[in-house]
Each structure stands twice: as C-alpha cells, then as structure tokens.
Amino acid sequence: MTTVQKIKEIEDEMAKTQKNKATSYHLGQLKAKLAKLRRELISPSGGGGGGGAGVGFDVARTGVASVGFVGFPSVGKSTLMSKLTGTHSEVSEIDFTTLTTVPGTVKVHGAPIQILDLPGIIEGANDVIAVARTCNLIFIVLDVLKPLGDKKIIEGELEGFGIRLNKKPPSILVRKKEKGGIAITNTVPLTNVDQDEIKAVLSEYKLSNCDVTIREPNITADDLVDVIEGNRVYIPAIYVLNKIDAISIEELDLLYKIPHSVPISSREWLNVDELIEYMWEALDLVRVYTKPRGLSPDYSQPVVLRRGKCSVEDFCNAIHKEIAKQMKYAIVWGASAKHSRGQKVGLDHILEDEDVVHISKK
C-alpha cells in the first residue's frame, strides 16, 4: 500500500469512529499515525523540514515580508498580483497559465512587501505549498463563482504540509525524561481531549517517560501531535474572495460571513484598498523612524521590522551592522517609551510601530 492509500485508510476509519470515552484512546492513536504518514509525504521532497525554502519554485527574497498567493487555477491570482505590484504576470482564462513563482513588490505604508504569485495548485501540489510555507502571510484566493468546497480542499493541502493557518502555537510543553513514566499537568480544565487520548498519542510516539504541561482549555490531540512533530509553521492567512463583480449584493452579504475574508474584484479593482489594509494588519510590522541629532524625524523612510524581532539592536542591524557596536544609548519616543519626552534605552529595548529613535554614538 502507498503512503497516500494508508492515509486514506486512516482518515476513513477516523470518520467512522464516534468520539466518546471508549474510543478516545483509539482516536488518539489514529491521529498520531496519520501525522507520521503525512510526514513521510512531506520529507522526501524537502521543504518540510525546518521551514527550509521550497524546492523548484523558490525565488530570492526581497523586502521585509512576503505574501504568497495560493489558489486553484484561474481564480485571478495573477490579475491581482500584476495590478498590485506593477509586475507583469501572465493572465488568461486558460488554467495553469502561471507555471513558476513570479515575484513582485508592493510598498504599503512605506514598507516594501514581496508578493509571490504562485502556480495554480492541484491536489498534492507540494512544490507550490513548500513556497507558501516560507511566506509571512498567505492569501488563499477563491473564485466566488466556484464551489465554496474549494476552500476546504486548499486548507487541507496546506495543513497536510504542516502549515497552521490563523492559529497560535498550542500552549503545550512536552519534556522527555529518563524514567518516571508519564505525568500530565493541565493548569485549566480540558474540554476537547482526555487523558486516554493524550496517552495514546504519547504511546504512538514511544514517549513513555515525559512531563506534559497544558495551559489552554481547548487543546486537541492534533495540537499535541503538532507539538511532538515540531516542524509546524503558524502563518496568518486572508481569504481573498475574488470576482465579486460577477455576483449580486445578496450573494456578497453571505460571503462576508467567512472569517478572515475580504471580497474583491481584481479585474474591476473593487475593494482592493481594504484588502491592502487587512494585509498590512495581518503582517503586523513595526515601522521605526530615525531621528538624527537636532533634526526632526525622517518620516519618509521608516526602518521596517518584524514583530518579535524589533529590539533597538534589530533596528541598528537593519541600518548597518556596525551601528549596534558604536551605540552608547538610544532615545525612544512613541508607544514603547515610558514618557512622552523620550526614554533613554539600551539595545534590548523592544520597539513599537511608529516609534521614533535617536541613536547616540560612543
């Protein structure tokens, strides 16, 4: 039996099995088995490892963040990408027009964002999804004239490749020990998983001595599998509902109910400004303005940093790699500063969006 067939068999069995106290151990086993089989599918083609670049379709990365366009053929990815970035990417009504990754750049609030127009996906299109795995944001582009079931299929493809959409890493800690058996500690009551299911997963991974600490009530067995597998990436996604020029207002009202979605028409350029704003928010970037001594801040050229990598040291390194060494102290104005007249800080100070920074050299 091939891996794909084995996966199908387990999925079928899971669908047949009702979740209750008597079946939870069995279900836990199945979920772990499924994850191990899926890993086999990811690993041989590369890319599935520690977030490495996608094989084949990868391109040089520019700008501070990248957005990958994922969707079935002819949903309008290239139409959107071309107009957004001014870069030519072939458009036609024929499926699979785009055959490789086409990069472009759009400047949003002073920050250069790389846009990756990707080939239309087919089920099992690992090369495309390997590129999506390395992006900071994914646009799942859907054609509103096509069945909404397409959304589920694409989500399944991305999830199968270890991508978790619009989700935080689960608050579970698994610590292996030499001996002592299994100890499960939950700081809150668990609503979606029981001890049997947790034990089944641990046993499937041959973890017979470990401490498991869970700090969220809604944890599932799949979340535990994700933590044990360890190679998951958590990426925000926006559902771009394209071609709304072709439907009625009533139909559009229904579509607005999809979470994280923005209805647009890329061809008629409807509501694209809202999409760009949503994209900006989802990227969660931090703009920092430099202020030379005795001059007012330079608001035209922000230094753009990523959340989680936005200390004064990151700011210095983004300008020039020698600056951090030469710095005596920095003065910060804005949301991260304690007072409005400016705060004297060191390299480890964490900056906020729209802060102003003056670097004082030794």
Ligand SMILES: Nc1nc2c(ncn2[C@@H]2O[C@H](COP(=O)(O)OP(=O)(O)OP(=O)(O)O)[C@@H](O)[C@H]2O)c(=O)[nH]1
């Ligand atoms: N009505 C309508 N048609 C659109 C819109 N956007 C794109 N199209 C049409 O949809 C077809 C496919 O557009 P593409 O941009 O090539 O789609 P794609 O997703 O890049 O397709 P592949 O590269 O083949 O995966 C073209 O005929 C476009 O003119 C839109 O907003 N409204």
Ligand SMILES: [K+]
């Ligand atoms: K096309």
Ligand SMILES: [Mg+2]
């Ligand atoms: Mg295309």
